[in-house]
Amino acid sequence: MSILKVRNLRTYYMTRLKESVFAVDDVSLDLEEGKVMGIAGESGCGKSTLALSLMGFYFPPLHYDSGSIEIDGTNLMTLPYEKLRTEYLGQEIAYIPQAAMNALNPTRKVIKFIEDIMKEHKPGIKSDEVRKIAEAKFEELNLPPRVLNAYPNELSGGMKQRTVIAISTILNPRILIADEPTSALDVTSQKAVIKMMRTLLDKGYVKSMIFITHELPLLRHVADDIMVMYAGEIVEKGTSTEVIFDSIHPYSKALMGSIIVPEEGMKHAALTAIPGAPPNLKKVPPGCRFKDRCKYANEKCQNDHIEMRDASNNRVYRCVFDEEHLRKLYNENPPSPADEKEA
Numbered sequence: 001m002s003i004l005k006v007r008n009l010r011t012y013y014m015t016r017l018k019e020s021v022f023a024v025d026d027v028s029l030d031l032e033e034g035k036v037m038g039i040a041g042e043s044g045c046g047k048s049t050l051a052l053s054l055m056g057f058y059f060p061p062l063h064y065d066s067g068s069i070e071i072d073g074t075n076l077m078t079l080p081y082e083k084l085r086t087e088y089l090g091q092e093i094a095y096i097p098q099a100a101m102n103a104l105n106p107t108r109k110v111i112k113f114i115e116d117i118m119k120e121h122k123p124g125i126k127s128d129e130v131r132k133i134a135e136a137k138f139e140e141l142n143l144p145p146r147v148l149n150a151y152p153n154e155l156s157g158g159m160k161q162r163t164v165i166a167i168s169t170i171l172n173p174r175i176l177i178a179d180e181p182t183s184a185l186d187v188t189s190q191k192a193v194i195k196m197m198r199t200l201l202d203k204g205y206v207k208s209m210i211f212i213t214h215e216l217p218l219l220r221h222v223a224d225d226i227m228v229m230y231a232g233e234i235v236e237k238g239t240s241t242e243v244i245f246d247s248i249h250p251y252s253k254a255l256m257g258s259i260i261v262p263e264e265g266m267k268h269a270a271l272t273a274i275p276g277a278p279p280n281l282k283k284v285p286p287g288c289r290f291k292d293r294c295k296y297a298n299e300k301c302q303n304d305h306i307e308m309r310d311a312s313n314n315r316v317y318r319c320v321f322d323e324e325h326l327r328k329l330y331n332e333n334p335p336s337p338a339d340e341k342e343a
């Protein structure tokens with residue numbers, strides 16, 4: 001069953017020079033109950049903007065253009081912001097922004113952040129009741145209760161990030177959107193964060209999750225399904241195993257080839273940089289947005305807007321070539337470092 005249903009969402013930044021930057025362009029997705037959806041793409045592809053847009057955070061310079069965001073059939077875009085804030089945000093859908101752990105006010109104890117959230121949503125709740133709920137939740141999540149009395153800068157990076165996740169999910173939101181929750185952490189802390197996020201799902205505190213990262217391979221341990229984003233658009237959707245080990249779109253392939261730390265099952269893959277940079281979204285080029293970096297691009301890729309197309313196993317991707325042709329291209333001319341297209 002789909003908890004979150006997004007259709008043809010378009011959102012944009014209006015710059016001071018009155019230029020529109022469509023950072024989320026015609027994005028559709030279905031988030032199923034019990035599932036983790038990974039969103040991967042290079043920096044600047046629109047992942048964080050998608051997260052902000054899903055939360056209804058339309059504050060200048062970010063604006064809504066068109067499309068729908070439905071939770072259980074209610075289109076969030078039709079709700080007054082106050083209703084969205086009090087009835088949906090934090091309870092139905094919660095968001096952990098990038099680098100949230102470094103944004104905690106260092107002069108307040110952890111329990112105070114939890115009190116603020118709980119008192120906002122349950123006016124009249126007593127402080128000792130908040131503490132009881134927080135202690136029980138922290139125990140379930142394997143966080144020592146002493147953390148509640150700590151100041152943020154008394155915690156290690158990994159512990160601080162797990163604490164931020166515990167604070168953000170104190171109201172048991174059905175959908176959790178985590179933006180790069182493991183970046184800037186060492187491998188051990190990354191694993192602890194991922195384990196905790198799995199615990200939140202397994203224990204039913206959170207029903208579904210969106211996990212945003214620029215490290216596509218990391219999603220192998222986290223996500224059930226993956227969407228790859230490029231220049232504001234989704235370019236491929238499939239199960240985690242399919243997208244990681246058998247990607248169809250040339251960009252997903254390139255992203256997988258550019259991993260720095262080879263992991264189990266990928267150790268023999270050649271390391272390739274993706275030449276060039278994503279296009280400037282102020283002036284989106286016609287045709288395929290990846291064409292200038294794609295070694296397989298030809299004249300078909302130059303002009304028309306490229307639509308999503310179906311592939312085997314209910315997968316979808318955005319390319320002029322059909323799946324069979326792409327696989328043939330990969331066989332004949334593998335995406336290898338030796339013949340990278342010049343930027």
Ligand SMILES: Nc1ncnc2c1ncn2[C@@H]1O[C@H](COP(=O)(O)OP(=O)(O)OP(=O)(O)O)[C@@H](O)[C@H]1O
Binds near residue numbers: 047281
């Ligand atoms: N305040 C802003 N005003 C104008 N353009 C913006 C603004 N914030 C982001 N953008 C542009 O929107 C596009 C998408 O940015 P976004 O931060 O969503 O990408 P991202 O994939 O999350 O990257 P990162 O991983 O670096 O956060 C980029 O082209 C970026 O330059």
